[in-house]
Amino acid sequence: MAKTLLSPSPAIDEPLELDPGQDPFAPQSIQYLVSRYGSPLFIIDAERVRRQYRRLAAALPGVDLHYALKPLPHSAVINTLRAEGAFFDLATNGEVELVRRLKVPAERCIHTHPIKRDSDIRTALAYGVDRFVIDNPDELRKFVKYRNRSSLLIRVSFSSPEARCDLSRKFGCEPEVVPGLFKLAADLRIKIDGLSFHVGSQAAGPAMFAEAIARCTDLMRVAAQLGHAPGILDIGGGFPVDYLQRSMPIEEFCAPIRAALKELPSTMRVIAEPGRYISAPAAISVASVMGRALRGGRWWYYLDEGLYGSYSGQVYDHATYPVEALVPAGKTYPSVLAGPTCDSIDVINEHLELPKLDVGDLVIGRQMGAYSWASASEFNFFPRATVLALDGGRRLTDGSGR
């Protein structure tokens, strides 16, 4: 692989922020970075992005990993993965615009939103992204006029009620209607390249993956009888990470998936769309105490980050992040961490035991790279956290100051 061709130009003009071997998530690094950049801070570590990508790639040999931008659509993550040889999964015009700005080759991208406006299709096609996802006849018909320059995957729904975010309720068709869609596509002379599914985010176990792969293997056979030559199976995202609760190690998680994939014809290209697994461990949130009050026997600490900011994932993603205060160990008290806004829902955790904190003390949230900063708002005009991306001690920027 000609790595240098894929790599963006290195940010050689950026001075070293930390020693190259220093972990940016270590307490001394965090203290130093806050002294330089202030709080709240959202720190992305490119080395951890790389580590996650390589670990998943090793657990799924032969599977082309398309990073789903949605959980952390940041240039540092995209540039780092692109240098690793990754592919990308886009769903919106904003995401197309981001990869365009970073000059990611369109051939490395697919567009996977099952419901699109004509203008969304045209925006993706204009950049050269020509593989899309559909899950119903009306969406299929939208491609009649683009049939000479696009190809499609049919998204099938296999729901895992135990996944933290079940994505099969809103999108995907029942396996039973797939042959009908293949037939309609043949009548409309639209090319169907294969099938896709998403078992749900933060999947509890690999069983649904294996079941969905087996079911898709059967559906591909039916498609071949209907005159199609589907060559792609897209097994989606959903690969889990550790939060307060540990998840299965990814090697173990992927073993039954690898076994199920062995039943596919060897010519089949298999792709996956990991989001959370790549980005979640690669970023931390750093907040500081703005003020405190003793209420009902508990210390309430008001931070400059909360549920309307980087901790938004506690609402939308149903996540509970490991949090810790960057202070010396000592006697602890029942404590509450609250966000800065005037809304009473804006409480991060009410049941903590923490040493007594002072104004300015730092609170770290870990495993916060996915569905956190990405869904933060500026409610009450508290600005979103400053994002700082580091790679080997050096700050990564994309040339536009971001």
Ligand SMILES: *Cc1c(COP(=O)(O)O)cnc(C)c1O
């Ligand atoms: C959100 C999403 C992903 C990423 O899912 P994770 O659970 O974060 O891995 C992949 N594909 C599609 C279509 C998505 O909507």
